[in-house]
Amino acid sequence: MRLSGLDRTSTTIGCAALALLAGLVLGGSGAVSASPPPEPKVQDSFDSLGPDVHAARLSSGRTAHYTDSGPHDGIPVLYIGGTGTSVRAVHMTDFFRTTREGLGLRMISVERNGFGDTAYDPALGKADFAQDALDVLDRLGIDKFRIVAISGGGPYAAELAARAPGRISALHLAAAAPPYGAKAAYCAMSDDALAAAVKDSIADPRKWWSYPDDSPVRSIPGFVDTAYEDGARTYNQRGQHADPAPQVHEQKLYCERPGPDLSKLTAPVYLYGGDKDTTVPPATLATWRQQLSPDQVTVRTYADSGHEVQYRHWDQILMDLAGHGDRTVVCRGAHTRVLPAEEAARLVADKRAGLGSCAWSK
Incomplete structure (x- = not known):
């Protein structure tokens, strides 16, 4: 079957759109990516579940x-x-x-x-x-x-x-x-x-x-x-x-x-x-x-x-x-500090720090 000029133009546009869509699906940017997905990470040693008896x-x-x-x-x-x-x-x-x-x-x-x-x-x-x-x-x-x-x-x-x-x-x-x-x-x-x-x-x-x-x-x-x-x-x-x-x-x-x-x-x-x-x-x-x-x-x-x-x-x-x-653990701002005892005592007294790790305030 012969296509008119308009038909041939429509078909060309349709094919281009399909190619672009395929590129977006496969490569995300209109081009098919040749890079393999990143390799999943698995640790090389076990995490502890607590001490052995x-x-x-x-x-x-x-x-x-x-x-x-x-x-x-x-x-x-x-x-x-x-x-x-x-x-x-x-x-x-x-x-x-x-x-x-x-x-x-x-x-x-x-x-x-x-x-x-x-x-x-x-x-x-x-x-x-x-x-x-x-x-x-x-x-x-x-x-x-x-x-x-x-x-x-x-x-x-x-x-x-x-x-x-x-x-x-x-x-x-x-x-x-x-x-x-x-x-x-x-x-x-x-x-x-x-x-x-x-x-x-x-x-x-x-x-x-x-x-x-x-x-x-x-x-x-x-x-x-x-x-x-x-x-x-x-x-x-x-x-x-x-x-x-x-x-x-x-x-x-x-x-x-x-x-x-x-x-x-x-x-x-x-x-x-x-x-x-x-x-x-x-x-x-x-x-x-x-x-x-x-x-x-x-x-x-x-x-x-x-x-x-x-x-x-x-x-x-x-x-x-x-x-x-001779040092005291305090939380100052968002960070845990280990300060000389006298300095830590002043900060705690002035309410500019709290005793212990910042983990306690999270």
């Missing part, structure tokens, strides 16, 4: 479960978690893991009697844990180390400080219960009565690890659920179905008096307390100070914290553990 058979015949995180040539820190925590509770501080690794801190934790993977023996006390921890450190080739103890880890830290004062280069006690002074009210309870009092809470980690809605830890992604997971591990890991016996045993150990003699400890001691803490009230800081030389103690108290002070100000604790106790 290791088992070590000790000379005592006991098996110690421990974790060891951070550079092997870093500053060794023995982390002692609060009551009702497994050896993996140190993972609850990983929200500042980048800072910890940047400071070169090596965190080691040893599990206590009856919790998590560790079998329960009612004959063991705080001194046995102290020896187990020292044996683990010996196996790792660690002589000098620092201690950070949280809440119910306080009495165990005191036991270690009395047993091996020359090996401890610094002692950090965060909302830590002291084995000195007045006993807690539950110390007058029978074991059966105390078991009945704690049974429901340890059976449901959401009760044991309950934080108020306005607690600062709720701003940490995944923190609350990580705490629940550790509670479940602590009381069910070996199929013990939340048996309250280890918890009752540990709490009764806290009632022992007198506490260990700390007079031979010459290392610096840092005390951290929250003004709102009703579990380990601020008055307990004075109880600790009575056992120590005044010139070796640094006290840090925080009006913004309750018993979670160890997490809310973990950034400052890390700085202190790394040997930068």
